[in-house]
Amino acid sequence: MPIKVYIDQGHNPVNPNAGAEGNGLREQDIVYEIGVRLAAILRNAGIETRLSRPTPQTQLGTSNASSLAARVNDANSWGADYFISLHTNASTSPSASGSEAYVYRLGSTAYELAVDIVEQLTALTGGRNRGVFARPSLYVLRKTKMPAVLVELGFITNAYEARQMSENPALYASGVANGIFEYLGMR
Numbered sequence: 001m002p003i004k005v006y007i008d009q010g011h012n013p014v015n016p017n018a019g020a021e022g023n024g025l026r027e028q029d030i031v032y033e034i035g036v037r038l039a040a041i042l043r044n045a046g047i048e049t050r051l052s053r054p055t056p057q058t059q060l061g062t063s064n065a066s067s068l069a070a071r072v073n074d075a076n077s078w079g080a081d082y083f084i085s086l087h088t089n090a091s092t093s094p095s096a097s098g099s100e101a102y103v104y105r106l107g108s109t110a111y112e113l114a115v116d117i118v119e120q121l122t123a124l125t126g127g128r129n130r131g132v133f134a135r136p137s138l139y140v141l142r143k144t145k146m147p148a149v150l151v152e153l154g155f156i157t158n159a160y161e162a163r164q165m166s167e168n169p170a171l172y173a174s175g176v177a178n179g180i181f182e183y184l185g186m187r
Contacts, residue, residue: 003184005042006080008052008071008140009035010087010150012059017067020090022156023163030165031086032056034153037173038086045177045186050078068139076145082113083148084176085140088156088165097158098128099175102135102150110147117151117179124175127154127161151176 011019011028019027032053039049052060052071061067075083089100099121101114114132122129130152135141141148153172154161165172181187 002046002048003082004048004050004078004080005180006050006052006075006078006083006146007035007039008075008083008085010085012061012067013057014059016062017060017064020088020156022090023159025156025162025166027088027090027156029056030088030156030169031153033169034165034172034176035086037170038084038176041173041177042180045181047180050074050080065139069143072140072143076143080146082180083140083144083146084117084180085148085150086176087150087152088154088162089152090157091155092157094157094159096155097161098122098130099125099154100130100152101132102138102141102152103132104134104136104138104141104148106132106134108147110141110149113147113180113183114149114151116182117149117176120178120182121151121153121172121175124178125154125164125171
């Protein structure tokens with residue numbers, strides 16, 4: 001039976017639950033593209049995938065709460081083995097940079113997966129490894145029935161990282177995929 005990875009491209013194309021903006025770019029557009037490429041890489045390796053937003057126009061829910069619930073409920077009912085939520089970070093400081101991840105609990109299966117994702121992502125992109133942190137308050141981490149990782153790929157408010165994520169989404173998709181492969185012993 002193949003491994004099933006649910007790829008949540010964070011946020012909606014428009015409110016409710018639209019993402020951050022920076023450097024003329026929108027988070028929801030960047031993570032949509034990276035998610036599509038990540039799914040293709042994983043499928044080529046024999047991993048079954050499902051996207052939270054199969055099209056750029058896919059709108060989930062009618063509020064922030066129902067948008068998050070739609071993603072989690074879809075992953076839970078599909079029987080995903082792993083849940084990966086893709087995001088871009090934002091800061092008031094335009095020099096803030098790097099990748100980080102959040103999990104429900106440190107020392108968990110999700111934590112080990114997150115460590116591999118951030119290590120492989122930063123190795124490939126050349127970005128700063130900001131670490132893995134516990135955030136049990138995040139809905140997508142506490143309501144999923146499988147190990148869940150929320151990945152902040154880079155800062156949309158950092159001109160270099162925003163351009164790199166937007167112009168080379170395949171690089172970020174490959175970094176996340178490499179982390180998943182590392183965790184699964186497929187490298």
